[in-house]
Amino acid sequence: MGKFAPDLTFEKFKENLSPDDFLFSVPALYFSSRRGRVLIVEPESASWIVLPQADFSFLTSTGLINPGSNERTFRKLAGLKLTPPPESPSPADYLLHLLYRLFIRNMVTVNGYSYYQPSSLWRVQKYPHYFNLHLTESCNLACRYCRVDHNNPDPMMMSVETCKKIIKRVLEEIPGQKCIIGFHGGEPLLNIKAVVEGSRYAREVAVSASKELSLSLQTNGLLLDRYSQVLKELQVDVGVSIDGPEEIHNRLRIFRSGRGSFQEVMAGIEAARKSGLNPGFLAVIHEPEDYLTVARFMVEKLKARSFRLNHSCYEGRAKKELSFNLQRAADFAHHWLQLIDFAQEEFVGTGTWLSIDDLNLFVAHLVAKQRPHMCYRSPCGAGNSILGFGHDGRIYPCEELVGKDEFCLGQIDDPIPLDRLLSESELLARLARNRYVDNVPACADCPWRHFHGAGCLNKSYEYFGHTAHRDPMCYFYRTVFEELLWRLSENREIKNLISYYKKYIRIEEEWL
Numbered sequence: 001m002g003k004f005a006p007d008l009t010f011e012k013f014k015e016n017l018s019p020d021d022f023l024f025s026v027p028a029l030y031f032s033s034r035r036g037r038v039l040i041v042e043p044e045s046a047s048w049i050v051l052p053q054a055d056f057s058f059l060t061s062t063g064l065i066n067p068g069s070n071e072r073t074f075r076k077l078a079g080l081k082l083t084p085p086p087e088s089p090s091p092a093d094y095l096l097h098l099l100y101r102l103f104i105r106n107m108v109t110v111n112g113y114s115y116y117q118p119s120s121l122w123r124v125q126k127y128p129h130y131f132n133l134h135l136t137e138s139c140n141l142a143c144r145y146c147r148v149d150h151n152n153p154d155p156m157m158m159s160v161e162t163c164k165k166i167i168k169r170v171l172e173e174i175p176g177q178k179c180i181i182g183f184h185g186g187e188p189l190l191n192i193k194a195v196v197e198g199s200r201y202a203r204e205v206a207v208s209a210s211k212e213l214s215l216s217l218q219t220n221g222l223l224l225d226r227y228s229q230v231l232k233e234l235q236v237d238v239g240v241s242i243d244g245p246e247e248i249h250n251r252l253r254i255f256r257s258g259r260g261s262f263q264e265v266m267a268g269i270e271a272a273r274k275s276g277l278n279p280g281f282l283a284v285i286h287e288p289e290d291y292l293t294v295a296r297f298m299v300e301k302l303k304a305r306s307f308r309l310n311h312s313c314y315e316g317r318a319k320k321e322l323s324f325n326l327q328r329a330a331d332f333a334h335h336w337l338q339l340i341d342f343a344q345e346e347f348v349g350t351g352t353w354l355s356i357d358d359l360n361l362f363v364a365h366l367v368a369k370q371r372p373h374m375c376y377r378s379p380c381g382a383g384n385s386i387l388g389f390g391h392d393g394r395i396y397p398c399e400e401l402v403g404k405d406e407f408c409l410g411q412i413d414d415p416i417p418l419d420r421l422l423s424e425s426e427l428l429a430r431l432a433r434n435r436y437v438d439n440v441p442a443c444a445d446c447p448w449r450h451f452h453g454a455g456c457l458n459k460s461y462e463y464f465g466h467t468a469h470r471d472p473m474c475y476f477y478r479t480v481f482e483e484l485l486w487r488l489s490e491n492r493e494i495k496n497l498i499s500y501y502k503k504y505i506r507i508e509e510e511w512l
Contacts, residue, residue: 004103004115013100014093017110019078023099024109025063027070030447032482039485040065040107045116046369046450047105050489055098064108104510121369122378122450124432127419130180130374130386131170132399133163133198135191137391141220141261144252145284147316147400148186157191158391163198166389166412171202171209173418179206182216183236184399186391189223192230199234218282220253222261224268228275239280240269244294245301252286252312252322269302280304286312286322288335295342295356306355306499309339314472315462329475336476337483343497355499362480363497365451366488368505378453379435383409383428395421397428400458407431431457434468442470452477 004016030041038056041048051059059065062080063073080095102108104115137148138155171179181202183195199215206213216237224231224240231238242265243249250260272279281304283294291309298304311332314324336359343354361373374381383397390402393412401407409428410421422428433439435457437449454460455471463472471477488494495507 004110004113008104008115010097010100013103014096017077017096017099019076021077021110022074022112023064023077023080024074024112025066025072026107026109026114027066027072028445029065029067029107031067034486037489039482039489041447041485042106043447043449044118045106045114045121046365047107047116048366048485049101049105049107050486059098059102064102101510116369122371124377124379125374125381125384127174127176127422128170128381128383128385128387129176129178130182131166132182132184132386132388132402133158133166133194134184134186134389134391134399134402135163135188135194135198136186137403138190139185139187139220140190140222140255141187142254142256143220143317144254144321145286145312145316145318147313148403155190156186156391158194158389158393160194160197162391162393162412163194164201166393167198167202168205169412169418170387171205171211171213174422175419176211178212178214180214180216182218182399184218187220187223188217189219189227192223192227195227195236196230196234199236219268220261221265221268221272224277224279225271228268228272228277231272232275232277237280238272238277239282240265240272241282241284242266242269242302243283243285244290245297248287248290248294248297252284281307282310283307284310284312285332288328288331291332291335292338292342295339295354299346299354305352308357311473311476313459313462315459319462329473330479332473333476333479333483336480340484340487340494340497344491344494347493347496353496353499356497360497360499360501362451362484363488363494364501364505366481366484367495367498367507369508370505371453372501372504375456376453378437378450379432380453380455380457382431382435382457383422383425384432397431398458400456431467434466440468440470442474446474446478448478448481451481 026042028043030043032039036053037050038053039048039050060067062075064075066073099108103110106114106116135158136156167181188195195217202213202215214237215235218239221240221242243253246262249262253261255261269279281298281302285291285294294309298307312318312322339356339359343356347353371377374385386398388396388399388402395409395412396402396407397409409425435454437443437454440454443449443454457467459472460469461467
């Protein structure tokens, strides 16, 4: 670890730094300039800093920062001199303060030692904690972007026996204290018997297996008027898919007749709230200019302070029914960034911060090294954070891969213990290699690779036809991460957009 311990303070840095120490430059940094300041990003440790142009010019003159160079240079500390600006609060320590800020961001090394060791960052979870059961592939809607694209009259319902078998095996055979069992589909409330009996059985098994259990269900809302009280009694967390105000929602979330479902969904939400449920909300955005309208609907109409906005994806019915133009990622980035201003306006007006996934998550990635969400890790969480189960008991690395034969890991009736099935799977090992960000050609040299990872395995597979490819919305992520950095450097209060992810990360306050 050298002479600089974790949680290094400036005083400890100053105390341990010697005039005879050598300061080494770090190659392959990323630079961006704006209004007399320079943003520097160190990709391997996902670290960043914004410097005044004067400081940046000094560092380049010494060779400690080498824009456009992959060569390492070094200087002895005793040989460095920097005249501080008149407004500097501590002129005598100005150079040391600057070096400290660079060192804890891995942008200079001392005697070859870096503050963060990349080999100790970005560790991958070994076993899943989230188990997503597709109780049916049938649905009472025909949403135009649904990942399911079939006209099979078979309702494809998971039997209660299969549901219980999956629950028992994941709780007893996969290590880990906390478990989430999610009921999905299709529309899972079409298989209410499996929801009810599976939930009750899961509570029993969790007690005997000494597991901390959460149950969740994602629904289109149409059957909540009938089953809200039951879900409340079962203590199932409910998420409702609603795509915004009526004119937007009814474009894509439709019945088979083509009629929009907005009124029925709103009635379901009202029924859920009357029963004492506090449903969460998820919207799918296909037209980027709808972001702000949908966010305002969530806040003003649904009175939600927390919600998720996902962009539509090239899969299932969407491949045939929707357009995915080449400018899509840039348009989405432009409109998505308006959510920051909206959230700040809401804070000014109400005194509370909104929680908007993935805005909260991306801000968290700028001020912490933890990556709490499985979709933005390297490799992603497929098989290590999540497992998906088809209605027939087949096992898949992710909920989004359910039903795709080429990704099937096995069947719940297979005798091999689930922990062994995962640890010995050649398919999972290959997917992990393919999705490790340094192995994805378009990601390996990207400055944002450890802020975001390589993105979604399934979305890359659907759009490009193989799993060793960047996310199709790559340009979106590159754009929003850089803009978020600039905005955070100008307004530290943006860190409050992290919301509930504060529970899972350690904020690097000294960066701000």
